Amino acid sequence: MIQQKIEKQCEDLISKTSSSKVLLVGAGGIGCELLKNLLLSGFCEIHIIDLDTIDLSNLNRQFLFEKKHIKKPKSLVAKENAQKFNPKAKLKAYHSDIKDPRFNIFWFQKFTLVFNALDNLDARRHVNKMCLIAGVPLIESGTMGFRGQVQVIIKGKTECYDCNPKETPKTYPICTIRMTPTLPIHCTVWAKSYLFSHIFDTKKTFDTEKHEKEDMHDLYITKNIFKNIKDSIKDENFAEKLFKKLYFDDIIQLKSMEEISRILKTINPLSYEDLKSKSDTIDKERLKNSQLVWTIEENFYIFLLSLENLRRRFISLLDSFSDNKSAIPFDKDDEDILNFVSSSANLRSYVFGIEQKSKFEIKQMAGNIIPSIATTNSIISGICVLQAFHVLSNNFNSLRTVFYSRRPERVFNSAPASFPNPQCELCGIETSIFSVDINSATLKNLVINVLQEGLGYGEEISIISDRLLYDIEFEDNLDKLLKDIGVQNGTFLTIIDENDNEKLNRKNLILVIKEKTFKNTEKPYSMLNITIPRHSYNHEAERNDITNENNNDNDFQVLKKRKSDYLNSESNLIAKKTKMDPIVIDDDDSDVIVLDCI
Template identity: 35%
Template sequence: MVGAGGIGCELIKTLVLSGFRHIHAVDMDTIETSNLNRQFLFRRHHVGRSKAAVAAEAVLAMRPDVSVVSDQSDITGPHADVDFFRSFSVVLSGLDNLRARRHVNRMCLAAKTPLVESGTAGYLGQVSVHLGEGRTECFECQPKPLPKTFPVCTIRSTPDKPIHCIVWAKEVLFPRLFARQVPGYEEDDDVAEGGAGIETGDVDEHGETGRAHGKASKSSASIYAPLVDETPSQYAARVFDQVFGADVARLEVLARAAWEAGGAPRRALAPLFLDSLAGVRDQVKKAGTRQTRNADERSGSLSARRELDVADAHAVWSVEQAAAVFLLGLELFLSRRAEEVGQLSFDKDDELAMDVVAAAANLRAASFGIPQLSRFEVQGMAGNIVHAIATTNATVAGLIVLEATKIIAAGGETRGNPAGQPTKPSASSPLNATHTTFVRADVSNNKLLTPMASPPPNPTCAVCGKAMLELRVDPDVFTVGDLVEKVLKSQLAMLSPTIEAEDFLYEEGEGLEADEVAFYKLCLRKTLREVPGTNAAYRVLELSDQQQQLSARMYVHLEEGFRSEDKTYEFVGGKLEQPLGKPEEPVEREKEEEVRGQEPASSSDIVVEEEDGEEHDSGDDLVVVSSTMEDLAGPNAEPMGGKRELDEAPDENERKRARA
C-alpha cells in the first residue's frame, strides 16, 4: 500500500477488517495538524510522526493478528527496485503526485505486479485496475494533465487574475524576503520588474522617474536585505514602499509608454505607499506593543492577523488591513524568527508565512485592479488544495479493496507463465470482473458509482506500447541538459535517464566512475545540433531508465529558430503526455467531453504556461490524486445521463470508440 493519507487511512483500515493479513505500508510523510480533519487514524499527539508508522499502530490495535510493516521512505528511491515490487501480490496506490504515480506504474509493469490506482477530488473519485502484460491499459495509457503554471512575464508584470498575484506572492516575493533567492528567476530580472534601463527606486509615488523620496536607488540584492541598524519596523516599511509602491509605479510608467506608442490599452495601476494608507502605521505599532502574543511561539504558531484582530479567515481584508498584516508579519519574522530568515520555504500550514503571502497577494491585486480574496481562499490556491470529503475517501478505499480481492482470488493468473507470457484468464476468472469505477458528484440512473470494464492497452502508449515520442526543438539553443531536465525528468518522470544516438551516449545512475560523471556533465552543455547524426533535419534518440526498466524512442525535429510561446522546444501534439496516433473524430471528442462534464480543480506546481484562459483553483495537497475530470472519468466511460445499463451489450459505435 503506497500512501497513508486521506485514502490510505481508510484503505488500511478496510484491508485489515476485510481479512488481508500481510500489508506493507509506504509513506515518506509525517503527520501535520492539517491532516487531522480527515485522516482519522491520526490524533493531535501524533503530529510530527510517520504516517505509515501511526497508521500501522492504529490498525494493529484493531486486528493484532495481522502483519503490518510500516515503511517511511520514498517509493521512488533506489531501495524500491523491481525485486521489491515483485515481492507483493498486488500494489494499492493512494499517492498524491503524478511523478510518483508514474514511477509506481512503471515499476509494477517491470515487476509484472498488478496495480490498483485511485484518486479523489472533492465529491469525485476513481479506482482503476492495471494488470499489465497486455491485459489492461497501464496508468499512463491515457494522457494526464500537466501541472498548470504561468509565464514569468505575466506573474511579474501583467497579472490579471487572483491566482497570478498569489503565485507572485508565494513564488517570487516570499523567497526574496525569507530565502534571499528566487529559484528559476535570473538576478537581473529583479533590477526592474518593468524592464531594463530603469533602476529600482527611480520612480516616485506619482509615477515619475527620478529618485523616490530623495533616496539613492538600490540594487536588487540590497532591497530585500535588512540594512545596518535598521529595525524590523523600518525594514518592513521600506520593503512595502518599494514592492507595492515604487515597483508598481514603474510598471505604470512603462505601460503608459507602451500605450502611447500604439500598444493595447490597459487599466491604470494604483501604486500603494505607506504614507497614503491612513492609520496603518499606528495599527501595527499598537499590535506590536500588545502583551497578548501567542503563548506558543513555535515556527508555525505566530500570527499577524490574530494580533491585528482580523482573524476571520473567510473575510476579505481591506487594503489597510492587508497592509497592516504584511507589515506586522515581516516584523514578527525578523524579531521572533530571525534565525530562520534566509533559509525559509513557503508552507501553507505556517500561520505567519500564510498571513504574509495572503496580504501580499491582496495588495498586489488591489494595485492591478484585480478582485481580492479571503485568506481562506488564498490558502487554498497557494497550497494547491482541493478540500477533501471523507466519505469519498471511504468509498474509494472500499472499491480498492474489492478490486484487490479479485486479484488475490485469481492467484497465479496475474503472473503469467514461466516463459513470461501472460496466461489468458479462464472464463470464470475473477480477473474478468475487474473494473475501473468512477465516483460521481451527481446521480445518474440512480447511481453515484459508474463502473466499466478495465480498458485494453493503448497501442500508442509510450510506456507499455510501441509509441515513438516526437519533439520539435531549436537545435542551436536546446541542449542535452535541457532535454534531460525539462523533458525526460520533468515531464516524462524518468529518474536516471540514458540517451543513445549513433555515436553519442549520456548516462546517469549508480556505478559510474568519476571520469565518466565528469564527461557526461560536459555532455549536458552540448546543443542538439552537436549531437552526432547523419541527417541535419532530425535525431533519433534511444531513451531508457534502468531504475524504472523503461525504454522509449524519441524522434527530434531540428528546426532552426523554432519557438513555441517563449520556449525553444515543443512536444508534437502540444502536450508531452498526449499519446501519438490517429486523432479522434470530432464526434467522439464530443462524447468524451460529455463524459467529463465540469472539471474539478487541477493539480498545480505553477510551472507550465496556462493555455485555456480559465481560472481554476489548484489542488494536490490533501487527498487529490487525480486532478481533472479527464483522469477521473476517462475517455471510454459511459456518457453522463446515459440510458444504457452497464451490463447490456454495447452497440457497434461504442465498440469502435472503445477500440479508439
C-alpha cells in the same frame, strides 16, 4: 459441487489475503479509509508511506487523526491508530518521500500489491513506473468532491497511468502575473511562485522551456530584481526595503506606463510609514481566525511578522550551508510561509483593486486544494479492495475501471480494464535487471561488451540516467567507472537506439542496476540474455499521426521518440528536474479526477 467450488475459492482468497504483503502510498483521505478496509479484510502485512504531516483541515474526513495529532507525520499516526482494527497485523510506517532512492525497484518487488492514494501527478507517475518495471500490480485511485475512480494497472495486461494523455494544467502568462493582475489567483500565484520562491527557495528557478519567448525578458528582469533584494536579507531593515520595492517603487513605475494604465483601472501604491503607524493598534486576537478577511493594516502586520520569521530561518540555513543549498520550500502547512503568502497576495490585491481573500481561501489556491468528501473516499477505498481481490484470485476478466459520480441516474459507471496502449511510451519499453560491480565496471564495458557485442546494438545508441551519459557524439564518460558517473544500486539506465533507419530501431530498454561482486575481475558484470523487439513501423499509424498533428489533436505521439524528444517529454522516465511548478487551478467542468488532497 458449485457450493464446494465457491468454498474452495473463498479459502484460497483468504489464504492469499492473509499472506500478502501490500504497500499503501499515501495516508490521507483515501489512505485512512483504505488502511482500515485492508485490515478488516484480512490483510496482515501493510507498509504505509507518506511524507505529509497532519493539518487541522484534514480532521473532517481523515478519521484516524485527532486534534492532538496536528503537525505529526500522517504515516506514523495512521499506523498507530489503525493497529487497533487488527492488533496482530504487521504494520510498518515510513515518514518519507516515495521517490527517495532507497525505495528502489528491488524494494517494490517485495510487495504483492501496491495501492496508490496520492495527491499529485508526479508521484503517481513515479509509482506507476516503478510498479510496471517491478512487475507488481497497482490499484490506482482518486477522488474529487463527489467524483472518484479506481483503476487496476498490471504490466502487459492493462493500460497504465500514462497510457492516456493527461489534461495540461491551466497556466497564466508571466506578464499577467507580474504586471496586470485582475484576479485573486493572479496575486496568490505572484506571492507563492515569484515572491516567496525567489527570496527563500533558492533551489527553484525558471524553466525556460515552459514559457513563450516574449515572456523571457520578463523572467530575466524578475530574477535579477529579486537577486538584488535578496542580497540584503541580513539587513535589519530588510522588510522595509522589500515592502517599499514591491508595493511602492514598482507600483509607481507601473502606474507611469501608459499601456498598463489603460488595462488596469486601479493602481494604488502603499505607504510603509502610514501602514506602520496604523498597524500598532490592530486586534491581534482577530488574526487567529483564518476564515476572516484581514484589513490592509492587518495584512501589513502579518507581512512584517512572517517575513522576519522566515528571514531568520533563512539566515540560519545560510550559516549552515552554502547559498546554493539554502532553501525553504513552499509548504502550505507551514504557518510562517502561509502567513507570508497570504498577506503578500492581499497587499497586492489591494494595490490593484482586486477582492482580498481570507487566509483559508488563499491556502486553497496556493496549495491547489480541492475540498474532499469523506463519503467519496470511503466508497472509492472499498472499490479498491474489491479490485484487489480479483487480482489476488487471478480473475483478470473481472477487473473493472470504476467511475463514481453524483448523477442520480447512474452513480457508478464501469468498464473492463483496457489493454495497454501500444503507443504508450512507458508500456512500450523493455526492462531488464543488469547485475554489475559498479566499483570495477566502466561505461565502456556496458556500451561495447554488453550492448553492442552482447545484444547486437549498433554504434548509434544513447544511454541516459537523470542526464545524458553517452552517445556517439559524447564519449567523455566511456573510461569512467559506473560509480563515478552516478550509477548506484537501483539506478535506471535508459538505452535508446538511434539508428537512422526507424524500421530497424529497437524499443527503448531500461536497465535496472543491481550491484553485485564478481570473482572474475576482468568481467565484473553479467551478460543480458534478452531480446529487444523492433519498433512496429505502422504507416497507417504514421498517417493518422500526421492528420492529428494537422488538426492540433495531441492525443498520442506515434512511433519512437528520438533522444531529444525523450529528454524533453513531460511523461518520460527520466527524473527531470522541473524548475517551476505549473500554476494549477481547479476547473469545475473538468472530467479529470484529481487525487484527494492530503
